[in-house]
Amino acid sequence: xxxxxTAARVACALMALAVCACSSVGPPTVPRDRIDYGTAIGDSWxxxxxxxxxxxxxxxxxxxxxxxxxxxGYQIQGSVTGGFNAANNTAGLVGPFTTGGSVLAQGxxxxxxxxxxxxxxxxxxxxxxxxxxxxxxxLFVLQSGYSADVVMPMALDSINGINNESKRGxxxxxxxxxxxxxxLIREQQLAGAVQVRIQRSKDGGETSLIVFGPSKDPEIxxxxxxxxxxxxxxxxxxxxxxYYGGYSGKNDEIDMLTxxxxxxxxxxxxxxxxxxxxxxxxxxxxxxxxxxxPETQGPAPLQIVSGDAPPREAYVAVPYKNHWFWIADTDxxxxxxxxxxxxxxxxxxxxxxxxxxxxxxxxxx
Numbered sequence: 001x002x003x004x005x006t007a008a009r010v011a012c013a014l015m016a017l018a019v020c021a022c023s024s025v026g027p028p029t030v031p032r033d034r035i036d037y038g039t040a041i042g043d044s045w046x047x048x049x050x051x052x053x054x055x056x057x058x059x060x061x062x063x064x065x066x067x068x069x070x071x072x073g074y075q076i077q078g079s080v081t082g083g084f085n086a087a088n089n090t091a092g093l094v095g096p097f098t099t100g101g102s103v104l105a106q107g108x109x110x111x112x113x114x115x116x117x118x119x120x121x122x123x124x125x126x127x128x129x130x131x132x133x134x135x136x137x138x139l140f141v142l143q144s145g146y147s148a149d150v151v152m153p154m155a156l157d158s159i160n161g162i163n164n165e166s167k168r169g170x171x172x173x174x175x176x177x178x179x180x181x182x183x184l185i186r187e188q189q190l191a192g193a194v195q196v197r198i199q200r201s202k203d204g205g206e207t208s209l210i211v212f213g214p215s216k217d218p219e220i221x222x223x224x225x226x227x228x229x230x231x232x233x234x235x236x237x238x239x240x241x242x243y244y245g246g247y248s249g250k251n252d253e254i255d256m257l258t259x260x261x262x263x264x265x266x267x268x269x270x271x272x273x274x275x276x277x278x279x280x281x282x283x284x285x286x287x288x289x290x291x292x293x294p295e296t297q298g299p300a301p302l303q304i305v306s307g308d309a310p311p312r313e314a315y316v317a318v319p320y321k322n323h324w325f326w327i328a329d330t331d332x333x334x335x336x337x338x339x340x341x342x343x344x345x346x347x348x349x350x351x352x353x354x355x356x357x358x359x360x361x362x363x364x365x
Contacts, residue, residue, distance in 0.1 A: 033072050041067055046316040049342060053304065054318065054325045056269035058284045062129070062262075064120035071114040128345075129262040135242045136198065136208040137347045138258060143196040146340060148185040152178070154264060154301060154340065157257040160231045161247030168266035181230050184223050188212070193220050197239075208242040210254060261345060268341070272304045275323055283321065301337045303327065 044067075052062035120128060138155050142148055156164050162181065165174030188194040197209040212224045228235055234251050242254045259267075274284040306325045311317050315335050317326035327334050 029072070037070055037072070045342065047318050049345070050304070050316050050325065050327070051318040051320060053265050053268050054272055054320050056265055057272045057274055058321060062265065066118045066120055067115060068118040069116040130260050132244065132258045132260050133344060135244050135256040135258060136206065138256065139196040139208055139210060139242060141343070142189065148189060149182045150301065150337060150340060152182040152185070154337070155259055155344065157259055158247070159256050160254060162230065166267065167270035168263065177230050181227065184227050187223060188220070188227070191220050193224060209239050210242055211239050213238060264341065264344065268302050271302060272325065273306050275306055278321065303331055303334045
């Protein structure tokens with residue numbers, strides 16, 4: 001009886017090893033890989049964006065390397081061999097019954113992720129970085145809850161001929177009414193008195209509209225009236241079509257001259273706190289110095305500071321030209337603005353990207 005139990009245990013052990021060798025490793029890796037890869041891609045995207053903004057301050061060209069595909073490949077192989085024998089030591093006599101056995105298990109585990117990178121060049125570069133952001137995208141961002149006093153100074157060059165301040169290249173002072181307009185629209189957002197609509201025609205075209213609904217609240221109605229007055233609109237018009245381009249002079253539409261992503265990055269590069277020694281030596285362009293009175297200037301949308309050593313705590317940090325540049329983790333306004341810039345990168349990709357390479361993943365038998 002004892003011999004049979006021993007034989008059964010050996011057989012069960014062999015069966016268990018065989019089952020383990022054939023078990024799948026795929027499903028348990030999904031929760032871990034999805035978070036790990038997502039975090040790594042997000043962090044590298046922030047670093048790439050910050051680095052390109054800093055490079056523009058130093059007169060360098062921005063380079064973007066997109067991650068086209070991520071393929072996580074796992075492979076596990078195993079084999080189990082064994083033998084078992086039970087016999088009488090002496091064939092001619094009835095003697096002690098003996099058992100013996102051997103087990104050999106071996107396996108290999110391979111983690112071989114494949115990442116496909118695609119540089120943003122040529123037509124993709126022109127379309128993604130140099131094409132102005134569509135006005136409809138600006139309106140959708142406002143509709144989603146982003147503050148107008150952040151979106152408008154960042155994404156617009158002008159609206160109905162009212163100029164925004166520009167710090168890139170040949171600096172241009174902004175019209176004081178621009179910041180007032182952004183503040184009024186922000187207050188109307190909070191009151192729910194401004195809405196966005198998209199009308200689609202039969203030929204597939206789209207028309208963006210911004211709607212200032214009627215209100216019984218005299219304060220809200222007064223602010224709506226001030227918005228119409230600043231933009232030179234008809235006082236009783238509620239639905240207004242929004243177009244891209246310079247001011248047409250019409251009083252029944254809104255004309256937005258939006259910025260491209262390259263223009264936005266140049267604006268942010270102008271406020272990077274580059275080391276004074278680099279500016280003095282001509283390595284970096286002089287920073288943005290506004291000659292406007294303080295009341296006509298908006299708060300700095302983004303604070304990018306620099307130092308000789310890496311920061312102890314930062315939202316995002318990159319090394320460049322023997323210095324470190326970063327956004328402080330305690331600067332919530334800068335973090336909010338930087339996240340908005342990254343969102344604009346996503347919604348402004350109007351170009352057709354090149355086809356990614358086709359990757360064949362072999363299936364194991």
